[in-house]
Amino acid sequence: MPGRIEPFVAQDHLILLDAEGAAAPLLRSVDAWRRVNRSSDGRVIGFSRPQIAEDLHPDKWEMHPSGDEFLHLIEGELEVVLDRPGEDARLTLTQGGAVVVPRGVWHRLLLRQPSALMFVTPGGGTRMRPVDADA
Template sequence: MAITLFDPLDTLVRLDAEARKASPLPRSPEAWREINTSHGERVIGMFAPVDPQDLHPEKWEMHPHGDELLFLLEGAIDVVLGDDDGHDQAPLALRAGQGCLVPVGTWHRLLLREPSRLMFVTPAGGTRMRPWRDGA
């Protein structure tokens, strides 16, 4: 049995419960495309955003195949949920040591308040994005 060492900021890990397997996947646009076409898996990873644009605040994101876990290890990020008409709901202040679950099918976006380390567990497959428009 071999143990694989990796940098969690440069590597995503695919979790396949059915196969009882976890597979490291070097982070890249191709890796994200591969994950987004998968089904029945989860992906775990980490971000270390320092600039607000690192979290694509100009886009809504939605996961149709499961809840998303966000756990903030360091820093400050606001989680903004969208209502059915695409309007922002009141932001949820996520601070170091806190986590939250974004329910399946919920449009959301993240706003960086200070440099952070964010861990996520996201359902693979079908993630959708759409532009955010202030007051749309």
């Protein structure tokens, strides 16, 4: 018999999905992100409402070596920048748009309008590097 079922505010949580099919809502915190980054076989679903550029760490590239990342823009506008040999590929997402960033591709998000974003990201192993390291 499952434990008590309670509603929660999705934007305030990360939902960790493990390989066995369990879903654990984690209150968004540094400790929750640590737990997600220690998991090696699951996925995390999260929501964010970036309002200013810094909400999306535009000064850092990120990469997920454990799997593809799904991004769905619920509202607003943002640009997905993919680090490709020779030049960056830039994809504009508007309300309802989505993209799958392949495993191992360095990417970053640039805010064009205040937005609401849902992401499904592989647990564990996310890597970050500063944009200025490319210079």
